Amino acid sequence: MGAARRLCLSASAMSRTLARLRAATGDPLLVRAGRGLVPTPHATELRERVRDLAQDAQTVLRPAVASLDLAKLKRSFTIRSNEGFVEVSAAQLVAAVTAAAPNVRLRFAPKPDKDVRALREGLVDLEIGVLGKSGPEVRLQTLFRDHFVCAVREGHPLLGRGKVTPARYAASGHVVASRRGHASGPVDEALAALGLSRTVVVVVPSFRAALAVASVSDLVALVTSSFFNATQGHQAKSGLAVLRSFPLPVRTEAITVSQMWHPRLDADPAHRWLRGLVLATCREQGR
Numbered sequence: 001m002g003a004a005r006r007l008c009l010s011a012s013a014m015s016r017t018l019a020r021l022r023a024a025t026g027d028p029l030l031v032r033a034g035r036g037l038v039p040t041p042h043a044t045e046l047r048e049r050v051r052d053l054a055q056d057a058q059t060v061l062r063p064a065v066a067s068l069d070l071a072k073l074k075r076s077f078t079i080r081s082n083e084g085f086v087e088v089s090a091a092q093l094v095a096a097v098t099a100a101a102p103n104v105r106l107r108f109a110p111k112p113d114k115d116v117r118a119l120r121e122g123l124v125d126l127e128i129g130v131l132g133k134s135g136p137e138v139r140l141q142t143l144f145r146d147h148f149v150c151a152v153r154e155g156h157p158l159l160g161r162g163k164v165t166p167a168r169y170a171a172s173g174h175v176v177a178s179r180r181g182h183a184s185g186p187v188d189e190a191l192a193a194l195g196l197s198r199t200v201v202v203v204v205p206s207f208r209a210a211l212a213v214a215s216v217s218d219l220v221a222l223v224t225s226s227f228f229n230a231t232q233g234h235q236a237k238s239g240l241a242v243l244r245s246f247p248l249p250v251r252t253e254a255i256t257v258s259q260m261w262h263p264r265l266d267a268d269p270a271h272r273w274l275r276g277l278v279l280a281t282c283r284e285q286g287r
């Protein structure tokens with residue numbers, strides 16, 4: 001009865017609709033469980049796919065908007081990204097959004113993994129980061145390319161003694177940033193190809209924490225170039241300890257950071273505007 005009311009159907013019409021769906025799918029879809037009904041596994045699978053189809057249909061049938069009045073736009077956007085992007089770019093992005101559309105609200109959600117399920121389910125409007133598990137329907141646009149650098153305290157033994165070789169780098173102690181607590185990665189693979197290995201003394205969940213540990217120890221932190229440059233500029237202005245960086249002495253692949261969204265938002269004028277601001281912000285920062 002509840003489902004019939006939500007669909008503005010009578011109980012008999014709802015029963016006939018369910019019968020047609022059962023005949024079309026060859027599955028009972030809903031079965032008795034006590035006094036109620038529960039979905040079959042096939043019905044649960046269909047529910048996720050039908051949600052996407054319904055959202056796509058709404059996008060197609062939505063009237064085209066010739067212009068977007070940003071001054072009157074009232075919208076909330078959820079952006080999922082790692083703490084590096086938030087610390088480096090959030091302030092400039094928020095300033096640009098507020099200046100153009102004062103009634104728009106942004107919510108930055110944490111990015112514990114690379115699963116794009118939140119995009120598919122509509123829980124997130126935009127995802128920023130390195131592409132992970134994705135489906136062919138997910139749209140993406142490259143924002144910038146980044147690379148890792150090494151960061152150490154002023155006066156560190158690796159500084160001022162000539163070029164930092166892979167062997168000298170590997171012989172030092174290291175602090176690694178990993179949301180999942182992983183101590184090894186592409187750097188270790190590159191060192192292994194040279195017959196070298198490093199000792200990871202500390203694993204922390206963020207780049208900022210890695211820099212904090214490196215600032216009071218002889219450990220070498222591994223962070224992205226964009227994060228180091230942005231945060232160290234702020235440290236200098238604040239009168240806090242400033243770290244030194246040097247190139248990673250082994251070759252690793254460049255990091256491609258993209259913005260990703262579900263196709264149901266592809267033609268949405270407000271979402272297009274937000275994507276454009278994100279891209280412009282990254283370009284203005286020289287990334």
